[in-house]
Amino acid sequence: MPNNPPGGFGHVPVAVYSCATTSTAVGESEERGRYYADARHWHVTGVWSDPDPALPLADRPGWQAATAALSAGMIRGVVVSGPTRVAADAAQFAALGVLLRDRGGFLAAALNGIPARRTSGQARRRRDIADAASGCFPQSDTHEEGAS
Template sequence: MPNPPLRGLGQVPVAVYSCAASPPLASDAERRARHYADARHWLVAGVWTDKDPSVPLGDRLGWSAVTGALSSGLIRGIVVAAASHVSLDAAQFAALGVLVRDRGGFLTEATTESPRRTPGQHERRRVLFEAAAGWIPYGRAVPATPW
C-alpha cells in the first residue's frame, strides 16, 4: 500500500540501517548513510543497527523494525551505507529493492563513488570548453574578411 504524500519540499522521512560486527564499523556506516540522506534533504526518522551480519536478513531485529516503520508509513525509504549490509550480491539487493518498493518505499545505497566516465570523455569535454571559450587550436577556422 503506497504511503500518502507528505507536505513540504524535501521532507522525505527515511531510515538509516546498518549491520556490522563492530561498533566502529556500525558508526562509520551510519555516518555515511546520514551524510547521503542529508545531501538529499531527507529527514532521518530513525537509525537501526544489527550486530551480526551472519544472521539472515529476515531474522534481524533492526531490519524487522525498519520494515515495520515502512509498512506503518513512518518512513518512505531505507538508506544503507553499502549493499553488503542487507544482501550478498547486486541481484539480491535489486530484488530487495523491489520488495521495498512493493511496500510503498525505496531502498538506496549511500554511494560515494565518482560518476562513471566513458573513454575519451575528458578529451571531448576539454575540446568543448576550449571551443566555448573561443580558443581554436588550429588558428582561425573562418578566414579573415578583407575589409
C-alpha cells in the same frame, strides 16, 4: 507523505540501517548513510543497526524495525551504506529493492557516502547556468576571437 520519486531530492523521511560486528563499523556505516540522505535533503527519522551480519536479514531486529516503520508509513525509504549490508549479491539487492517498492518505499545504497564527482565539463556547465541565471556573462565567452 511527500510524493518525491525514489532517488529524487526533497524532504523524504528515511531510515538509515547498518549491520556490522563492531560499534566503530556501525558508526561509520551510519555516518555514510546520513551523509547520503543529507545530500538529497532527505530527513533521517530513524537509525537501526544489527551486530551480526551472519544472521539472515529477516531475523535481524534492526531490519525488522526499519521495515515495520516503512509499512507503518513513518518512512519512505531505507538507506544502507552498501548493498553487502543487506544482500549477498547485486541480484539479491535488486530483489530486496523490489520488495520494499511493493511496500510503497525504496532502498538506497550510499556505497561510500561520497557524492559522485562531476567532470570538468559538467562543473563548467553548472557554472555557466548559474552565471546566466544571475545575468553575469564572462567576457571571454561573449565574443568570438578575432571579431572586433
